[in-house]
Amino acid sequence: MVFGVSASSRGDKxxxxxxxxxxxxxxxxxxxxxxxxxxHLIHEGLRPFFLxxxxxxxxxxxxxKPPTPLFGATFFTITGLHMFHVFTGAIYLxxxxxxxxxxxxxxxxxxxxxxxxxxxxxxFVFPLIYIMSVDVGGHLAR
Amino acid sequence: xxxxxxxxxxxxxxxxxxxWVWLVGLTLIEIFLAYRPMAIHIMxxxxxGLSIIKAALIVxxxxxxxxxxxxxxxxxxxxxxxxxxxxxxxxxxxxxSSGLRYQHKEAPAVAPPSAEEP
Numbered sequence: 001m002v003f004g005v006s007a008s009s010r011g012d013k014x015x016x017x018x019x020x021x022x023x024x025x026x027x028x029x030x031x032x033x034x035x036x037x038x039x040h041l042i043h044e045g046l047r048p049f050f051l052x053x054x055x056x057x058x059x060x061x062x063x064x065k066p067p068t069p070l071f072g073a074t075f076f077t078i079t080g081l082h083m084f085h086v087f088t089g090a091i092y093l094x095x096x097x098x099x100x101x102x103x104x105x106x107x108x109x110x111x112x113x114x115x116x117x118x119x120x121x122x123x124f125v126f127p128l129i130y131i132m133s134v135d136v137g138g139h140l141a142r
Numbered sequence: 143x144x145x146x147x148x149x150x151x152x153x154x155x156x157x158x159x160x161x162w163v164w165l166v167g168l169t170l171i172e173i174f175l176a177y178r179p180m181a182i183h184i185m186x187x188x189x190x191g192l193s194i195i196k197a198a199l200i201v202x203x204x205x206x207x208x209x210x211x212x213x214x215x216x217x218x219x220x221x222x223x224x225x226x227x228x229x230x231x232x233x234x235x236x237x238x239s240s241g242l243r244y245q246h247k248e249a250p251a252v253a254p255p256s257a258e259e260p
Contacts, residue, residue: 002158002204116204123196126169127189131176 001115008108013101016108020097023115027090034083038076048073075129082125085118161203168196 004019045052051059051069059067096103096111172192175185202208207215 003155006155006158113205116200119204120197120200123193123200124190127172127193131172131189132182132185 001112005109005112008100008105011105017097017100020093020100020108020111024090024093024097027086027093027115031083031086031090034079038079041075046072046075048076071133078125078129082118082121085121089115089118158203161199165196165199168192 001019001023004016004023007013007015007019046055049069049072051067051071056066056069061067092111092114096108100108172189175188207218
């Protein structure tokens with residue numbers, strides 16, 4: 001995306017369009033990989049208000065306190081909204097790329113700001129959801 | 143307007159690639175840390191610190207805030223800090239309700255009886 005904005009600032013509309021289409025391709029790849037991950041988790045038994053039975057066994061505390069089942073709700077809401085942002089971003093960038101020759105440089109630049117904002121959100125979602133829940137002892141591996 | 147943008151748009155492709163390499167490097171450090179067992183609050187502090195650095199790199203270079211005039215930076219950054227501090231207003235509520243959290247139950251096969259029934 002930065003290369004697209006940079007090309008557009010030089011007035012090179014053809015290169016800008018090429019870079020924006022590359023950005024869209026990566027965004028759509030992200031969505032596809034994410035949906036595959038969702039499918040795996042749903043298949044494993046994760047639901048917005050219920051954990052898979054073997055997760056409950058692993059995460060029950062030493063005092064016998066069961067884990068809160070809200071991980072599913074949190075996970076699906078946060079990643080789902082993020083995917084929605086990426087999806088609307090892909091549509092937005094498609095419109096910008098198709099019309100890039102008619103648009104001013106500022107229009108391309110603002111679409112770039114939106115895309116980087118979505119990226120910025122992922123900078124926090126990724127460590128908080130994925131890194132914090134890495135299965136260190138391999139307890140969940142089957 | 144577009145002449146103005148060309149005039150002020152700084153940053154070469156080489157710079158952007160080096161920022162991208164930094165971002166990937168910081169992400170790899172995060173993933174490496176994920177496999178080190180450590181206390182959750184230390185882990186959270188380190189991860190949030192690294193994330194803030196990454197976010198700052200994106201805002202400064204990819205969203206080119208660094209190349210804007212100083213008054214814009216002075217307008218945006220303190221407002222961001224104030225907004226984050228305002229979110230802290232909700233922390234007391236989240237601590238109060240942590241004892242009320244929803245406990246795990248088996249998935250109900252049928253609708254559970256209503257609480258009003260004796």
